[in-house]
Amino acid sequence: MxxxxxxxxxxxxxxxxxxxxxxxxxxxxxxxxxxxxxxxxxxxxxxxxxxxxxxxxxxxxxxxxxxxxxxxxxxxxxxxxxxxxxxxxxxxxxxxxxxxxxxxxxxxxxxxxxxxxxxxxxxxxxxxxxxxxxxxxxxxxxxxxxxxxxxxxxxxxxxxxxxxxxxxxxxxxxxxxxxxxxxxxxxxxxxxxxxxxxxxxxxxxxxxxxxxxxxxxxxxxxxxxxxxxxxxxxxxxxxxxxxxxxxxxYALADQPQAFQQALRLQALVSELLPEGVQMVGSNSSKSPFIQGLIMPHVEGQWMMLECNRQQIAISTGTACKIGYGEAMSAMSAMDYESDVARKFVRISFNHQTTCGEVEAFLKVIEQSLIQNKLKATQ
Structure with missing residues (x-):
């Protein structure tokens, strides 16, 4: 996975x-x-x-x-x-x-x-x-x-x-x-x-x-x-x-290199983000290890399950409060409407995360959005 x-x-x-x-x-x-x-x-x-x-x-x-x-x-x-x-x-x-x-x-x-x-x-x-x-x-x-x-x-x-x-x-x-x-x-x-x-x-x-x-x-x-x-x-x-x-x-010893890798992964997400998907926050004022994304026309829960089916683990927000709307609460504080907040997913990296893994995730997102859009028009 x-x-x-x-x-x-x-x-x-x-x-x-x-x-x-x-x-x-x-x-x-x-x-x-x-x-x-x-x-x-x-x-x-x-x-x-x-x-x-x-x-x-x-x-x-x-x-x-x-x-x-x-x-x-x-x-x-x-x-x-x-x-x-x-x-x-x-x-x-x-x-x-x-x-x-x-x-x-x-x-x-x-x-x-x-x-x-x-x-x-x-x-x-x-x-x-x-x-x-x-x-x-x-x-x-x-x-x-x-x-x-x-x-x-x-x-x-x-x-x-x-x-x-x-x-x-x-x-x-x-x-x-x-x-x-x-x-x-x-x-x-x-x-x-x-x-x-x-x-x-x-x-x-x-x-x-x-x-x-x-x-x-x-x-x-x-x-x-x-x-x-x-x-x-x-x-x-x-x-x-x-x-x-x-x-x-060991985490502190690895921190400088891990940070640089996270910056590369963040840049990769920005570059290859499928059309219509929005990154939350500003790259200049956030940790590159955490990326919040808003899907264009599907709920985050659906996308999380679809990624899981493809053996990719992502989340819809903090695990300590899944099902209780912590991500929605945070996005509400940032003036996002509730229907937009429901389309939120989060990906987050560690020192071992690779560019290939992030590229695979973005391909799944792109293909899933295309297939979902096609089904909606049939």
């Missing part, structure tokens, strides 16, 4: 698989146990924290591990809010955020928070002037993704973080679609916290990685929890954390 759905998940790297097996064999102890087996496991996790600190260009003591990035987003947002003055009830975000963030926003709204959604332009990039008018000393938290998971729009996070810092507001950033794809440095971005996911970069599923600036005050969501300084309850999965760390090491 030709796999063009890496924004949903990616195959595990061999190095990560090997690391998982080794860690499962040699570091099977509980990190909370005081005997040697526990100490060995704890040493593995401590080493992984050191490495993630370097990956983020942050500090090791700010690194935490969760079951996934969705949980990481939810825990980080709530932990930061619990550390803020209780009278601050305003949160600033966008409607392009991942489902895990949008769901948390809906929950917090029911709990008395006021959620302010900053408008975005037709390319999916937020209105900076509106952002500055909305964020103030009375804002509790800013929540903003770096790379949109539907069409790849890159937000001006560094500029937003700089402004938020002027008024003393922490900013949380979802960097799931950025790690291993574009340069990532939490110090340069100026964010308070960041969350990423192992399985997007060739690591195992079931591992989210959180970074919170150690100088920033936060409070645990779980009363009495001792694991990971109270950030998350439960025994950590040492082999999975080790495998995630090794996957990140």
């Amino acid at each position: 030709i796999y063009l759905d890496s924004a949903a998940t990616s195959p595990m790297r061999k190095e990560a698989l090997d690391a998982y097996i080794e860690a499962a064999t040699t570091a099977f102890g509980n990190t909370q146990s005081l005997h040697d087996a526990g100490s060995t496991a704890a040493d593995y996790v401590a080493s992984c924290r050191q490495m993630w600190g370097r990956f983020f260009n942050g500090r090791a003591e700010g690194v935490y591990f969760t079951a996934n990035a969705s949980e990481g987003n939810q825990l980080t947002i709530r932990s930061l809010l619990r550390g803020r003055p209780p009278e601050l009830k305003d949160i600033v975000t966008t409607k392009l955020e991942h489902a895990s963030v949008l769901t948390t926003m809906h929950e917090l709204e029911k709990e008395g928070y006021r959620i302010h959604y900053i408008p975005v332009d037709s390319y999916g990039v937020l209105d900076m002037l509106a952002f500055e008018h909305t964020v103030s000393h009375g804002t509790a938290l800013v929540v903003m993704q770096l790379v949109n998971s539907e069409m790849g729009a890159i937000q001006p996070v560094a500029a937003c973080a700089e402004y938020a810092k002027l008024v003393g507001v922490p900013i949380h950033c979802d960097v799931v679609q950025a790690l291993g794809k574009i340069p990532l440095d939490v110090t340069e971005l100026g964010v308070t916290s960041a969350v990423c996911s192992a399985h997007k970069i060739g690591g195992p599923k079931g591992v989210g990685i959180v970074y919170i600036d150690p100088s920033v005050h936060w409070e645990s969501v779980y009363e009495g929890t001792t694991h990971q300084h109270g950030f998350r309850a439960g025994t950590v999965d040492v082999p999975a954390i080790v495998a995630a760390t090794i996957a990140a090491k």
